[in-house]
Amino acid sequence: MDIQPWVWGVTIAVLLGVIALDFIIIARRPHEPSMREAGIWIAVYVSLAIVFGIGIAVFAGGDQSLDFFTGWIVEYSMSMDNLFVFILILGSFAVPPEHRQRVLLVGIALALVFRGLFIALGAAVVNAFAGVFFLFGAFLLYTAWKLVADGGEEEEYKENAAVRMVRRVLPATDRFHGAKLTVKVDGRRLVTPMLMVMVAVGMTDVLFALDSIPAIFGITSEPYLVFTANAFALMGLRQLYFLIGGLLTKLVYLSKGLAFILGFIGVKLILHALHETTDLHVPEIPTWLSLVVIVLTLAGTTVASLAKSRRDAAAQPAAAESAATPPAEGGAQDRVNA
Numbered sequence: 400m401d402i403q404p405w406v407w408g409v410t411i412a413v414l415l416g417v418i419a420l421d422f423i424i425i426a427r428r429p430h431e432p433s434m435r436e437a438g439i440w441i442a443v444y445v446s447l448a449i450v451f452g453i454g455i456a457v458f459a460g461g462d463q464s465l466d467f468f469t470g471w472i473v474e475y476s477m478s479m480d481n482l483f484v485f486i487l488i489l490g491s492f493a494v495p496p497e498h499r500q501r502v503l504l505v506g507i508a509l510a511l512v513f514r515g516l517f518i519a520l521g522a523a524v525v526n527a528f529a530g531v532f533f534l535f536g537a538f539l540l541y542t543a544w545k546l547v548a549d550g551g552e553e554e555e556y557k558e559n560a561a562v563r564m565v566r567r568v569l570p571a572t573d574r575f576h577g578a579k580l581t582v583k584v585d586g587r588r589l590v591t592p593m594l595m596v597m598v599a600v601g602m603t604d605v606l607f608a609l610d611s612i613p614a615i616f617g618i619t620s621e622p623y624l625v626f627t628a629n630a631f632a633l634m635g636l637r638q639l640y641f642l643i644g645g646l647l648t649k650l651v652y653l654s655k656g657l658a659f660i661l662g663f664i665g666v667k668l669i670l671h672a673l674h675e676t677t678d679l680h681v682p683e684i685p686t687w688l689s690l691v692v693i694v695l696t697l698a699g700t701t702v703a704s705l706a707k708s709r710r711d712a713a714a715q716p717a718a719a720e721s722a723a724t725p726p727a728e729g730g731a732q733d734r735v736n737a
Contacts, residue, residue: 400459402623410623414630418508425504429578431496437642444635451627462686466619467628469690473618474632476660476697477611479653482640484603492596498578502593503637506600513605514629517612522622532672535613539665542610546658562599571595604633610661617664617671618686649708656700660693 432440448471456464485506489499524531565571571590576582580594615625667689673681 400463400621400623402621407623410627414511414634417634418504418511421504422501425500426578429497429501431499432638432641434642437638440638441635441642444631444638448631448635451631455624463619463621463624465686465690466621467624469686469693470615470618470624470628471631472690472693472697473614473660473664474611474628475635476693477607477614477657478632478636478639479650479657481604481607481636482643484607485600485640488596488599488603492592492599494592494596495575498575498593499640500637501578502596502600503640505597506604507633507636509597509601510604510608511630511633513601514608514612514633515626517608518622518625518629521612521616522620522625525616525620529675530672532617532668532675535616536665536668536672539610539613539617539661539668543658543662543665546654546661549654562595562602565590565595565598613668614661614664617668618689650701650704651707652700652704656696659696663692663696664689 452464452468452471455467485503489502494502569590570587571594572582572584572592574591575593576591578593579591580597581588581590583589611629612625615628619625667684670681670683673679674683
């Protein structure tokens with residue numbers, strides 16, 4: 400796929416324009432969006448991704464379009480896992496509800512910048528040495544094993560190195576001052592928790608990129624498709640936080656589904672590396688099959704999770720009623736006679 404420099408320029412310019420427009424809207428009216436508002440914006444971003452994928456099919460062919468859609472779904476599904484951590488971070492910093500959009504948008508903008516650098520580096524390595532797919536595949540298999548071994552349990556948020564460094568270097572206040580990143584107190588310029596939480600969200604998403612970028616390189620090695628799939632997935636992430644933040648606690652099997660997807664792509668990468676670097680007749684997993692496996696896994700995980708949550712919710716009143724039931728008369732009489 401031969402992408403001209405002007406195509407890259409237009410893509411980045413449009414992306415920067417969307418982020419700038421988001422900042423303007425949020426700055427003028429800080430608020431916590433309703434589920435309806437969040438749902439509308441997610442529908443807009445999903446529609447734009449679909450239109451973009453159709454455009455890829457028209458100008459570059461159906462195979463490239465299939466690669467984009469598969470990569471986009473992988474990145475979007477893995478972004479769900481990011482939301483668990485975002486909930487912990489925003490809760491840990493006690494971010495006021497009306498400022499959470501700003502925090503998430505800045506964090507996503509930082510993530511896009513760093514992911515762009517990772518993608519450029521990854522593309523250069525892939526082009527120079529096909530054997531790097533062995534490393535990518537092994538890393539994804541390890542990540543999948545860790546997800547299963549940890550059981551998907553949420554841990555308490557711990558500040559990353561970037562936040563700790565900011566705290567050491569810059570004096571900070573212990574409370575928010577609106578949306579300000581710095582404030583002057585007694586003649587001293589101090590940073591606010593708003594800056595801290597933005598750094599935390601941005602750096603956390605960069606850490607998530609360490610497994611999502613190799614995963615999408617397992618779908619396609621075309622840098623333009625990798626970047627745009629990441630961009631569309633991240634741009635809808637902020638609204639997704641407000642739409643299904645409460646629903647995430649019900650997706651109890653999400654981590655297992657993501658582990659299976661990562662493991663599947665890890666195997667796909669290793670098979671591809673064997674095919675490229677050896678004379679063995681190793682079968683490769685086609686992209687269409689990857690898409691089918693990913694979609695079925697996500698659908699099955701969601702259905703199973705919601706079914707289990709419904710069973711657990713139904714069992715709780717029954718358990719509470721059983722605990723509140725007084726002992727039988729015979730049992731009470733036996734204790735009296737004793």
